Amino acid sequence: MIVLAIPSARKGGLNDLMDSRFGRCHSFTVVTLEDKEILEVKVIPNPAYEEMGGAGVLASQTVRDSGANEVIVEALGPNAINSLISFNLKAYHVSGNNLTVKDAIDLYIDGKIELLDSANISGGGMGPRMD
Numbered sequence: 001m002i003v004l005a006i007p008s009a010r011k012g013g014l015n016d017l018m019d020s021r022f023g024r025c026h027s028f029t030v031v032t033l034e035d036k037e038i039l040e041v042k043v044i045p046n047p048a049y050e051e052m053g054g055a056g057v058l059a060s061q062t063v064r065d066s067g068a069n070e071v072i073v074e075a076l077g078p079n080a081i082n083s084l085i086s087f088n089l090k091a092y093h094v095s096g097n098n099l100t101v102k103d104a105i106d107l108y109i110d111g112k113i114e115l116l117d118s119a120n121i122s123g124g125g126m127g128p129r130m131d
Helices: 056-067 078-086 101-109
Strands: 001-006 028-036 037-045 068-075 092-093 114-115
Touching: 001 101, 001 114, 028 101, 056 078, 068 101, 078 092
Parallel strands: 001 068, 068 092
Antiparallel strands: 001 028, 028 037, 092 114
């Protein structure tokens, strides 16, 4: 069984857009997969959404506490990837405009996304979200 956490732009869910930012997304959509089938979908708020600093680490802890063992992200800074790795969570990279959470899951199931082993953006300095 695989439990994926996907940063979501607003209220979360399969039809929500994926948020390009991991640490400061609004919520995480957590999806349980077994044999490439979706068994469960739940949405958890991201407490790091408006944090001044440490958002990637706090978001990583939130994902770990959700029971997820893998994440799908577009952008991941060094503190976030190091936190995920320390929690034994795998991170996969997906890119594309206006991808829904379901689109990202489909790409994952089809094996069309890559495992991340290092940050793909520089960290820090982004500040809290204002939207």
